[in-house]
Amino acid sequence: MTARLSAALIAATLAAACSSLDRTLPSASSSVIPDTKLRLTPGYTTTPEKLIYFAGAAYLAYIVLDPMAPNxxxxxxxxxxxxxxxxxxxxxxxxxxxxxxxxxxxxxxxxxxxxxxxxxxxxxxxxxxxxxxxxxxxxxxxxxxxxxxxx
Missing domain, CATH: 3.30.160 (Double Stranded RNA Binding Domain)
Incomplete structure (x- = not known):
């Protein structure tokens, strides 16, 4: 009984969250990635675009160099x-x-x-x-x- 109640509560929360989303698409001249600065340390800020770029490069390096793959x-x-x-x-x-x-x-x-x-x-x-x-x-x-x- 509590599992059904929990599932219903989670479904209702997700439905409410989805209804509050902004459904407008960005124009062709704007980016999907927001143009903001992220402060990672007190002396270093970066953009989300750079973080996504470096995360993608790290992922590709991991695929090529996969440390768990057999030699x-x-x-x-x-x-x-x-x-x-x-x-x-x-x-x-x-x-x-x-x-x-x-x-x-x-x-x-x-x-x-x-x-x-x-x-x-x-x-x-x-x-x-x-x-x-x-x-x-x-x-x-x-x-x-x-x-x-x-x-």
Missing amino acids: WTIEEAQLSEDTYYLGMKKMRTRPGGEGEARMVFRRRAEQLARAGGYAGYDIVSYSEGIQSELVAQRVGEGVIQLRHGTR
Whole structure:
């Protein structure tokens, strides 16, 4: 009963707020963003337009540099029942990574072996390097064969 009363109260408040909005549209020569100054600190003022600009730039930087994204992407293909191809690419925006490709390759091979109930794996082929395009990118690829039997 109290949930219904709360929902009705919220709906009535929102309806009242909507009815008091100014529904006139700005003219073609004026901006939707108000021309005011915002005082952020006693010695610094800025405009809402600049705040929106910097927030947009920060958002785009976050999308490109996403700190929570994995450093490597792995493309994998099952060639036969116990043979897999693993192709890896490192994020272009992260520097370094020498020696990481081999670790990522081995980690994924171990995961595949454990998940399939295999005793281990053998590396059939492996190579790594740098792919030169507009921005250089570390890459690695290889083929593993999962091993039956005891460890």
